[in-house]
Each structure stands twice: as C-alpha cells, then as structure tokens.
Amino acid sequence: MDKFISAFLKDASAKNFQQLAVELLPHYSTLISKAGGMLSPETLSCIQKALQEGKLTDMVNHIQEALTATENAALDIAVIGGSGAGKSSFINALRGLSHEAEESADVGIVETTMHKTPYQHPKFPQVTFWDLPGTGTPNFLPDTYLEKVGFDNYDFFIIISSSRFSLNDAVLAQKIKDVGKKFYFVRTKVDSDLYNESKTKPKTFRKEMTLQQIRHYCMENLINSGVSGPRIFLISNFDQADFDFPKLKETLLKELPEHKRHALALLLPNISEASIEMKRQFLKEKIWLEALKSAAVSFVPFMTFLSGFDLPQQEQCLKDYRNYFGLDDKSIEEIAEKLDTSVKDIRGSLKCLDFWSLVKDDSIAAKAANCVQSFYAIRGGPESSVIQGIKVYFLRLKFLDTVSYDAKHLLTKMETVNIA
Structure with missing residues (x-):
C-alpha cells in the first residue's frame, strides 16, 4: 500500500x-x-x-x-501547414490511423484543406485535431488568419513545414505569441531527407550532421524572419520513435495546463x-x-x-x-x-x-x-x-x-x- x-x-x-x-x-x-x-x-x-x-x-x-x-477536459490542437508539408499525415499519426482509414485526414500532394477541418480522436472524442490551411493564400493572409480560424478555440498551435519555414510562418508565430498562445515548429519528412542525402553523398553522409544542418537551416531562417529563439522539432510521421517526436510529446505535456495533460498523455x-x-x-x-x-x-x-x-x-x-x-x-x-x-x-x-x-x-x-x-x-x-x-x-x-x-x-x- x-x-x-x-x-x-x-x-x-x-x-x-x-x-x-x-x-x-x-x-x-x-x-x-x-x-x-x-x-x-x-x-x-x-x-x-x-x-x-x-x-x-x-x-x-x-x-x-x-x-x-x-x-x-477538452483538448483542441491546431495544425497549420501548406500542401505537401505532412500536416494530414501528422494528424493521422497522432490519431493512430493509417491514411487509408475511413476517418483519416486527407493526404495528397495538392492542397486538400481550404478551410478548418476538425478530426476527433477515434478513442478519445474530447480531443480534436484541427487541420488548418497554410497562411499566405488570398483567403488566409497573416494579418487576419487567427481571427478567421478562431484562435481562442485552440489550446496550442503546431506549424508544420517539410522544407524551410516561410516569412508568413514567422509572422503567424509572432501573432500567436501576442495573443498568449503556445506554438511549436515541426519540420517533417526528415527521414526522406536523410535517405536522399545518404544516396547522393554515400561517402560523406553522417546522420547527425545532416540533422544538425536541417535544424540550423530552419532556425536561421526563422530568426532572420524575426522569431526569437524558435523551438524546432524534426520528425518523421512514419517513425515516431525516432528524431524529435518523443521530445515534442514531452514538451507538449509539460506546457499544457495540468488538467489537460491526462487527455494528451493517454x-x-x-x-x-x-x-x-x-x-x-x-x-x-x-x-x-x-x-x-x-x-x-x-x-x-x-x-x-x-x-x-x-x-x-x-x-x-x-x-x-x-x-x-x-x-x-x-x-x-x-x-x-x-x-x-x-x-x-x-x-x-x-x-x-x-x-x-x-x-x-x-x-x-x-x-x-x-x-x-x-x-x-x-x-x-x-x-x-x-x-x-x-x-x-x-x-x-x-x-x-x-x-x-x-x-x-x-x-x-x-x-x-x-x-x-
């Protein structure tokens, strides 16, 4: 006892x-x-x-x-990104669903999200992932983006990119910060980057060095765009045990209000x-x-x-x-x-x-x-x-x-x- x-x-x-x-x-x-x-x-x-x-x-x-x-406790997670960034794959991964599952988020090489789309977790209906379009389109300009998507409804924002983060991403991050919300930069498809690098440079390829270069490139780009001390998580949607996925999970849990941690942990x-x-x-x-x-x-x-x-x-x-x-x-x-x-x-x-x-x-x-x-x-x-x-x-x-x-x-x- x-x-x-x-x-x-x-x-x-x-x-x-x-x-x-x-x-x-x-x-x-x-x-x-x-x-x-x-x-x-x-x-x-x-x-x-x-x-x-x-x-x-x-x-x-x-x-x-x-x-x-x-x-x-209800948990609403906003996931933002443009076409091909891996946004829908990220949502499906956290919901424990394959891309072919009937209730999975649409995945494609063209823009599949033109408006905010909710996806409930199949086992935990109080948890909702919101698939949000990227900024910069005529309908979603940075200056009015948060108001249009209803920023008050979300517990935190995850900004996703599969290459470099844009100026619009940096501007949006600052606006999220100004309204008192948490945000996280997630760089997807690092497994593909590593594979391509190992094939094109088989003699000089070093995994950790390549990951550091990707992280530095993303960080430098965001800092130059005005983001102070950006936190960047390198992940693969298909290998969640590797790279920064565990670190992202722990960070999200630590920074959530106490009564909402339980929902995300489960x-x-x-x-x-x-x-x-x-x-x-x-x-x-x-x-x-x-x-x-x-x-x-x-x-x-x-x-x-x-x-x-x-x-x-x-x-x-x-x-x-x-x-x-x-x-x-x-x-x-x-x-x-x-x-x-x-x-x-x-x-x-x-x-x-x-x-x-x-x-x-x-x-x-x-x-x-x-x-x-x-x-x-x-x-x-x-x-x-x-x-x-x-x-x-x-x-x-x-x-x-x-x-x-x-x-x-x-x-x-x-x-x-x-x-x-």
Whole structure:
C-alpha cells in the first residue's frame, strides 16, 4: 500500500494530519511523470491546507474537483501547414490511423484543406485535431488568419513545414505569441531527407550532421524572419520513435495546463517503453488521488467510503486500460497484421485479457487485509468499507501494471520484427 495513504489510515489525529501535510508535496512529486502531474500548484496548496487543518471534507472536494476537471477536459490542437508539408499525415499519426482509414485526414500532394477541418480522436472524442490551411493564400493572409480560424478555440498551435519555414510562418508565430498562445515548429519528412542525402553523398553522409544542418537551416531562417529563439522539432510521421517526436510529446505535456495533460498523455502512441511508462504514471497518479480521496471520506461522518466497484465496473476499468495502451480488440488485430501472425498468437501472449485470473488473485485480498489491520483501532471507521476500498486500490494497480507490461512486451516484439 502507498506509504502516505497507509499513514493516513493508521493515525487519524490532528497531529498526524499536520505531519502528512508537510509530506504531501514531496510524496506527490515522486508519483508524477517527468512531464508533470494532473494537479496545479494552486490545487495542491488547497489540498495541503485542508489536510493541515483537518478539514477532510474540503480536501475531498478539492481532489474530486481536480479529477472531474481532468476527466471532462477538452483538448483542441491546431495544425497549420501548406500542401505537401505532412500536416494530414501528422494528424493521422497522432490519431493512430493509417491514411487509408475511413476517418483519416486527407493526404495528397495538392492542397486538400481550404478551410478548418476538425478530426476527433477515434478513442478519445474530447480531443480534436484541427487541420488548418497554410497562411499566405488570398483567403488566409497573416494579418487576419487567427481571427478567421478562431484562435481562442485552440489550446496550442503546431506549424508544420517539410522544407524551410516561410516569412508568413514567422509572422503567424509572432501573432500567436501576442495573443498568449503556445506554438511549436515541426519540420517533417526528415527521414526522406536523410535517405536522399545518404544516396547522393554515400561517402560523406553522417546522420547527425545532416540533422544538425536541417535544424540550423530552419532556425536561421526563422530568426532572420524575426522569431526569437524558435523551438524546432524534426520528425518523421512514419517513425515516431525516432528524431524529435518523443521530445515534442514531452514538451507538449509539460506546457499544457495540468488538467489537460491526462487527455494528451493517454492518446499518445506507444512509441517506446518510456512513453508507455509515462502513460502508466499518469494513470497511477489518478488511482492514488482516488484512493486518497476515499481514505479521507472514511473519516467524514455520514459519508460513504466507496461508491462501489462491482464486477461490471471492474471489467470496464480493465477494458479502459487496454484501450489506453492500444490493447483493445481492434488494435490487437492490427498488431497481428503488422507482425504477420495470427490474432490467437497475439492474444495468447497477453496476460491482461484474462480478467478472471486478475480479479481472483488471492494476493490482492491478502494485501488489503494486512493494510487494514491497523485501521481497526480507529474509532468510528467503517472497517468493511475500508477493506473494500483498499482492495479496489490494489486491483486497479494490478490491472494497470499488467496492461502496461503487455504493452511493453508487444512493443519489443514489433521492434524485433522491424529490425529483422
């Protein structure tokens, strides 16, 4: 059991609450990913103050408000670029779709976007990618561009180019900055550039040197156009584990408002073990917050410790985790096709598909029993509810760890096949 929550349950005294309030921030910092957590400094401060003063109802309310904000957060991402820049391919990559999928963004060598076009994520409908036309056309001049596309509707802007960034891109970036929005320059198709360079200069070709030249060329062009300290991410839409894609992902997460990080973290593809682990950390943080809220509720008179976690809810929880990590039934079929193997073989290698073996694990009940022994000394505590709450905590962690382990296992298999 989490040490902080265990300490909370063992001693429900004013003195202990004050000590826990001191330990809250250091402990929370160990739970979150390097991209940050779901709680803002203001919310953390409110939770800490409520705990210090023993106002557990206020503490519960602050945690619940943060969880609700996270679950209901909408995310709107604007992607800007001209024809052939790789804008639609970028959107499809983040949505986990092939270009031939029915709901994919149109990809072509001619301009396919003449007006703003929304594309919802197929698994996370609260997340929308907006395919926006490039600037400089008669209908979308830099001076009026943001007003025409409705800049207030977007959380951040990604400006894409497959060669050099234009003066119009630089002007637009400055206008985005002036209205207080974040923007990022993304240089696509670097895999094609590297391939072409290696073929034309086989003796002198050096990958890192070529990448540095591309980055320097883009940066110099933007600086000369008036952009101060531009951040440029070199990516390939077809190889998201390479180049700057992981760095772009981490940067976006760090710079989003706390309550919106969770939505972006869950939709990002499993491009590496680090990305899977980051996703696991976000979900583990949420489990911890729910457990802390339930622990606090157990000491508030006339409040229920737990709303319930019956078998249908348990099955849905496991299903949600599988969905987050790309292990839902449809994704498994796609993975089997990529690996040129049967769906049966893939399913046979995954532990997260055996729901009953997970929920019947005796170790979960044993852990819950051990953790709750000290709770019996607390006056007025609903012991049975506490036991159930702790069992839920361990069961969710069991689901999460099993699914993330399977995701890493499949990723390794896919990387092995690609290398071969």
